[in-house]
Amino acid sequence: MTPCSRWAAGRQALLLVPEINLTPQLEERVRVRFPQRTVVALHSELAEAARERNWRAAFAGSADIVLGTRLAIFTPMPRLGLIVVDEEHDASFKQQDGMRYSARDVAVVRARQAGVPIVLGSATPSLETWANAHGGRYGLLTLRERANRQARLPQIRILDTRRLPLQEGVSKQLVEGIQQRLARGEQSLVFLNRRGYAPVLACPACGWVSRCQRCAANLVLHQADRRLRCHHCGCEQRVPKACPTCGNQDIHPYGRGTQRVEEWLQGEFPDARILRVDRDSVKSRKQWEAMLERIHGGEADILVGTQMLAKGHDFPRLTLVGVLGADAALYSADWRAPERLFAQLMQVAGRAGRAELQGEVVIQTQYPDHPLFAALAAHDYAGFAAGQLKEREQAGFPPYAFQAVLRAEAPQMADAIAFLKAAASLPLVAAHEQVMLYDPVPMRMARLASLERGQLLAESMSRPALQAFLPHWREAIEALKSPARLRWHLEVDPLEF
Numbered sequence: 001m002t003p004c005s006r007w008a009a010g011r012q013a014l015l016l017v018p019e020i021n022l023t024p025q026l027e028e029r030v031r032v033r034f035p036q037r038t039v040v041a042l043h044s045e046l047a048e049a050a051r052e053r054n055w056r057a058a059f060a061g062s063a064d065i066v067l068g069t070r071l072a073i074f075t076p077m078p079r080l081g082l083i084v085v086d087e088e089h090d091a092s093f094k095q096q097d098g099m100r101y102s103a104r105d106v107a108v109v110r111a112r113q114a115g116v117p118i119v120l121g122s123a124t125p126s127l128e129t130w131a132n133a134h135g136g137r138y139g140l141l142t143l144r145e146r147a148n149r150q151a152r153l154p155q156i157r158i159l160d161t162r163r164l165p166l167q168e169g170v171s172k173q174l175v176e177g178i179q180q181r182l183a184r185g186e187q188s189l190v191f192l193n194r195r196g197y198a199p200v201l202a203c204p205a206c207g208w209v210s211r212c213q214r215c216a217a218n219l220v221l222h223q224a225d226r227r228l229r230c231h232h233c234g235c236e237q238r239v240p241k242a243c244p245t246c247g248n249q250d251i252h253p254y255g256r257g258t259q260r261v262e263e264w265l266q267g268e269f270p271d272a273r274i275l276r277v278d279r280d281s282v283k284s285r286k287q288w289e290a291m292l293e294r295i296h297g298g299e300a301d302i303l304v305g306t307q308m309l310a311k312g313h314d315f316p317r318l319t320l321v322g323v324l325g326a327d328a329a330l331y332s333a334d335w336r337a338p339e340r341l342f343a344q345l346m347q348v349a350g351r352a353g354r355a356e357l358q359g360e361v362v363i364q365t366q367y368p369d370h371p372l373f374a375a376l377a378a379h380d381y382a383g384f385a386a387g388q389l390k391e392r393e394q395a396g397f398p399p400y401a402f403q404a405v406l407r408a409e410a411p412q413m414a415d416a417i418a419f420l421k422a423a424a425s426l427p428l429v430a431a432h433e434q435v436m437l438y439d440p441v442p443m444r445m446a447r448l449a450s451l452e453r454g455q456l457l458a459e460s461m462s463r464p465a466l467q468a469f470l471p472h473w474r475e476a477i478e479a480l481k482s483p484a485r486l487r488w489h490l491e492v493d494p495l496e497f
């Protein structure tokens with residue numbers, strides 16, 4: 001008997017998963033696996049009444065297994081005996097607005113307070129969790145067998161695109177791979193984590209680009225309904241017939257998203273049935289279930305999709321995955337980008353060859369020698385994590401340092417920065433020697449929905465020192481005078497800057 005089953009005997013289990021919409025079969029699978037148990041779900045897509053009923057069942061102790069998304073971590077459970085956080089690395093466990101919290105980290109604290117075991121599960125753990133497992137704070141359990149024993153790991157090929165002619169970003173090798181699958185009646189997936197037709201529309205004559213008026217971002221071209229959309233604030237407009245600045249009628253889309261790749265593939269393979277799967281083609285859980293059914297029913301030969309397709313679905317006839325446009329994350333200013341990319345590519349690679357058929361993954365890149373790809377091709381998460389952790393340690397980034405960020409937003413950047421400067425020069429700051437404050441700077445996305453955003457990073461090598469500092473600092477900031485339309489918040493362990 002494992003420690004978990006012993007603990008959970010006669011007690012309640014809380015199972016947290018990232019986005020329940022993306023795995024509609026999950027609830028059913030849990031019920032089938034535990035036929036004697038009462039299973040209830042808690043997530044935002046449930047109707048109010050069902051949600052209340054399920055919450056009460058958890059609270060009263062009559063539900064044995066509570067399956068939920070991040071908010072479910074706060075469900076009272078009188079017989080709680082076990083917490084499981086599946087795909088613990090997933091960013092959706094972190095609520096990044098309103099009440100900011102990490103459901104995974106709350107789960108760890110809750111388990112400790114309740115004196116019950118917790119399991120953090122992932123094929124690509126977050127580096128924080130991995131470091132905890134190796135530093136001896138957490139125990140490490142390794143699954144050496146795949147759930148489906150017949151399934152073999154896919155072969156991963158790194159394709160150097162620097163000297164290859166590409167058409168709409170697709171190499172001849174990938175086209176041939178798709179052709180072979182079509183001939184054998186197997187499915188292919190072209191993965192591109194960028195929806196829309198093209199990320200920007202621009203005028204070559206005068207340099208006009210489709211910028212969002214409210215954000216520091218470009219408007220994305222959506223060809224199907226001829227709209228330009230901001231993926232950050234949601235505002236949209238019709239595609240102009242000519243350049244709004246100089247009147248030139250010859251304006252062009254630059255770069256590519258899933259719609260453009262889908263269009264090109266359809267031209268290349270006129271007889272193939274192509275399905276595009278992204279947040280534009282699938283907007284609700286119902287549509288998503290219908291889409292999955294079509295894919296399973298063999299109604300698609302080629303899938304073009306974003307990370308929506310990457311998560312935990314078994315497509316038995318899918319034997320080829322082609323990855324486009326992954327390079328941007330390799331040298332991103334966001335030092336967490338490689339970690340996210342590795343997890344994403346591992347997950348999408350896992351779609352190929354789930355059943356008895358051997359899968360192949362083709363990754364097109366201009367940086368074929370990047371260590372991330374070498375680790376990926378070797379299915380070597382541990383090697384990748386070791387390299388990343390070494391870099392983080394040298395740079396003094398988490399998990400080797402602890403961070404909190406104070407953010408301020410206002411109609412004028414100067415007001416936001418002035419407020420952050422005032423917060424940085426509060427007298428109590430000097431008294432907390434183990435906490436270091438950086439200079440206030442604009443956020444990476446400096447403008448969102450007509451507000452300018454600045455941030456101030458607080459960092460310490462000691463978690464207790466940071467925790468001792470934050471409540472006092474917060475109190476002092478609350479007493480600061482600020483312009484009427486300025487809003488601020490403090491976030492611990494920020495994921496985005």
Ligand SMILES: [Zn+2]
Pocket residue numbers: 203204205206207208243244245246247248
């Ligand atoms: Zn122009």
Ligand SMILES: [Zn+2]
Pocket residue numbers: 212213214215217230231232233234235449
């Ligand atoms: Zn916008």
